[in-house]
Amino acid sequence: MASPRDISRSSLSEPASHSLSASPAATFTSPPASHGSFLAGSLAQRTATAAAKQLKPFNTGDIKILLLENVNQTGRDILTSQGYQVEFLKTSLPEDELIEKIKDVHVIGIRSKTKLTAKVLQEAKNLLVIGCFCIGTNQVDLEYAAQHGIAVFNSPFANSRSVAELVIAEIISLARQLGDRSLEMHRGTWNKVSAKCWEVRGKTLGIVGYGHIGSQLSVLAEAMGMSVVYYDVLTLMAIGSARQVPTLEKLLEEADFVTLHVPETPETKNLISTEQFAQMKNGSYLINASRGTVVDIPALIKAMRAGKIAGAALDVYPNEPAANGDYFLNNLNTWAEDLRGLSNIILTPHIGGSTEEAQRAIGVEVAEALVRYINQGITLASVNLPEVTMRSLTLDESNHARVIYIHRNVPGVLRKVNEILAEHNVDKQISDSKGDIAYLMADVSDVKTEDIKEIRDSLDSLSSRIMTRVLY
Ligand SMILES: NC(=O)C1=CN([C@@H]2O[C@H](COP(=O)(O)OP(=O)(O)OC[C@H]3O[C@@H](n4cnc5c(N)ncnc54)[C@H](O)[C@@H]3O)[C@@H](O)[C@H]2O)C=CC1
Ligand SMILES: O=C(O)CCC(=O)C(=O)O
8 A cells, every 4th residue: 555655745746637748837947047056057058949848747836845943035935936835934843843744744944953863754754855954964864864765955065154254253252252351341340351362363273174164264264374283084185374183182282272163973972072171282262163062061161160271162052942032051951051151151052154145045055956856856966865967858848757766776776667668768867876775867758648657656666666756
């Protein structure tokens, strides 16, 4: 018997009774070409001579999208302009409410707080795709998603500059104890001190994780006269006069300021703990705008109370409140009040990437990726599925269908798929794999409604099948 997932996903890709030639939206310009993305250029060129056909296996109005965590207006506009049903919430949701809501949707858009665990995703019977409107994807069980044919997209660097600029602000603020001076003035106290306040010129910045953010930061820090050392698990080209050091320990011994820009992984959990604080210079500073799990916060509290660490800036925490206005107290993280009681510590509510520029750009980038995937099955820039793309079908190509078959990467599948497709005229076909998941896309011409159903049913019957979509 078909599972709810099959029924629902089928209903999005089951042939409708109308003709397979140009869809009712025939004058519609291909979605990817309409929002100015990097892909748009090449697609637009193709469509200069032949108008792109909107692949329409479903009524776009049937596509249900849930956007959580205040996704930017730019992203919301792109999705609503497609005619999808878009529900928008400013906050993330507690797990039980998330499970209720996710049962119904084909697409979910989140930022860093919403945890899409296997437990949550197994309830998402209709889910085709997840959009992370941020860099990090640690909040999603990517493996579970891939195994169930659910594509995941993110925005890999649109907010990197914003994070780097925040860190620059924090380096100077910590060196000059700006947070404390400002708080004192707000409370009515004049406290003019220079003891243990420093220029940053000539000091050493140690960057842990020299990726998009770390390397951007490196350039800005050198412009302020700092020396930069970095540690990364990969050997990476140094930018400017920065220098890669071979171990984390070496970096901690040299740096006056240590800043963390690694992803959340099992290896980065408590990367900075008691042993690492002991290796840091006396009176040095720690900045964490990566993920809350990377620093052992009780160990930080001890190191700051002991005067070993002269200041810290934290933007991220192991447990973060769901919504603005929520409290940051011990019931969320047992050490919250101890942390708030320290001097020269800047605590920000995960705002590293929160600038107008970054959020607008992320909104466009991720929403465009979602539209491309929903309407055309293109997986370019997916973080968990093989990247596969083909040009848009055009209005000149009536009675064509695009077949998408997501399957287990096991021997013999292509032969079986081609036996099914061999009955038809395959114009183009592309297939790629990532680990044990493979993604096949084929454009088939001269198909009738009955053919589509037959192709779909035959592919669905293969044991390797994870998901079949037929777009036409
Ligand atoms: N506070 C905020 O609002 C934001 C936080 N982030 C966080 O910052 C992290 C870094 O972002 P990007 O620079 O864009 O990532 P990236 O992927 O470009 O760079 C990460 C670097 O860390 C390195 N790395 C991984 N594991 C490591 C380890 N155990 N030790 C040393 N190096 C290691 C990688 O090789 C890579 O070079 C993201 O994963 C995200 O969690 C990102 C954007 C905004
Ligand atoms: O802006 C957000 O919600 C998340 C920023 C972030 O941490 C990321 O992009 O990974």
